[in-house]
Amino acid sequence: MAEEKQTCYEGSSVQSFQFYLEHSGEHKAILQCVHNLLPGEFKRVAEGKSSLDVLGVGSGGGEVDAQMLTLLQSTVPAVPITADIVEGSSALTDNFKALVAKTTNLQKIPFAWHIMHSEDYEKHVKAKGVKKFDFIHMIQMIYYVDDLAESIKFHHSLLKKNGRLMIIIETAHGGWDTLWKxxxxxxxxxxxxxxxxxxxxxxxxxxxxxxxxxxxxxxxFDISECFNPSSQTGQRLLNFMTAKDNFYQSFTSETRAGILDLLKNKCSTQRDGGVFFNSNLSCILVHA
Known part of the structure; x- marks a missing residue:
């Protein structure tokens, strides 16, 4: 069997990711956008169709997917829905399955689970052929694909008539963009x-x-704790933000100091005695 490609969230990374979500308010911000934007998009996508097929790529623990699927059900209640989920982390997929098991309306949706990297799903589809989709979403996962242009082209090719591909990613010139570049x-x-x-x-x-x-x-979100070396919260946030298991042991003292200075002065706004990291996102809706 071929070696499984390293995806972001296995083992300790899953806990790090969940910790980040609790502190950053990111899902709340994404869901607010979804609730504002998607009902109108779903009506356009569903017009004249007797069923709807949804593909989630990199769906994680399913918290955002569950809300989007519920929103789709309430927007077009008479139209049956199917959901295909592509996620590289088996731990996060288990979380998603547990969420479905305790959410009555989601139990009406047939789910197909593909625990694999998005590129492996692409190979699988190209070899065997697959159904097309009315709505495809790629939320905070486009960082992990090998070939960005090819991935966009492939997923766009899976859209049915009037379909939409939704990509959510960190915005240009935001805190993440500045730090990682x-x-x-x-x-x-x-x-x-x-x-x-x-x-x-x-x-x-x-x-x-x-x-x-x-x-x-x-x-x-507030990263003030990141500047207190004895803060456990600060260290855990820094670990996630730099994708390291131990921020303080992973870099030279010079690099650490440079990262902390950049975080405070170029990636954040200081107000009310706190340091707030700019984690603006872009929601990009691509037409079929």
Whole structure:
């Protein structure tokens, strides 16, 4: 059996990711955008159709997917829905399955689970053929694909008539973009080998001549604890933000100092005695 490709969230990374979600408010910001934008999009997508097929790529523990599927059900209650989920982390897929098991409305949806990297799913589809989809979403996962242009082209090719591909990614020139591009040599060494923001995605969409709209999702979270070396919360946030198991042991003292200075002065806003990291996102809706 071929060696499984390293994905972001296995083992200790799962706990690190969940800790980040609890502190960053990221899912809340994404869900607010989803609830504002998607009902209108879902009506357009569903027009004249007797069923709807959804594909989630990199769906994690399913918290956002569950809300989107529930929203889709309430927007077009008479239309049956299927959901295919592609996720590289078996632990996060188990979380998603547990969420479905305790959510009555989701139990009406037939799920197909593909525990694999998105590139392996692509190979699988190209070898065997697969159904097309009305709505495909790739939320905070485009950092992990090997070939960005090919991945966008492939997933766009799976859209049915009037379908939408939704990509949510960190916005260009935000805190993450600044941190990861400034310290690319130190950070882009494991699961993420090339950092991407909305700028790279939009460049790909333009070069492929695809129609899209971009909506900015504003978000910021308090990273004041990151500047207290004895703070457990600060260390755990730094571990996640730099994709390292131990921030203080993973870098030279010079690099650590540089990262902390950048986080405070270029990636964040200081207010009310706190340091708030700019973690704005872009929601990009690509038309079929």
């Amino acid at each position: 400034t310290y690319k040599k130190d950070l882009c060494v494991h699961a993420i080998t090339e950092y991407r923001s909305s700028a790279e995605v939009i460049s790909c969409l333009k070069s492929q001549g695809l129609k899209y709209e971009e909506h900015v999702i504003t978000n910021a």
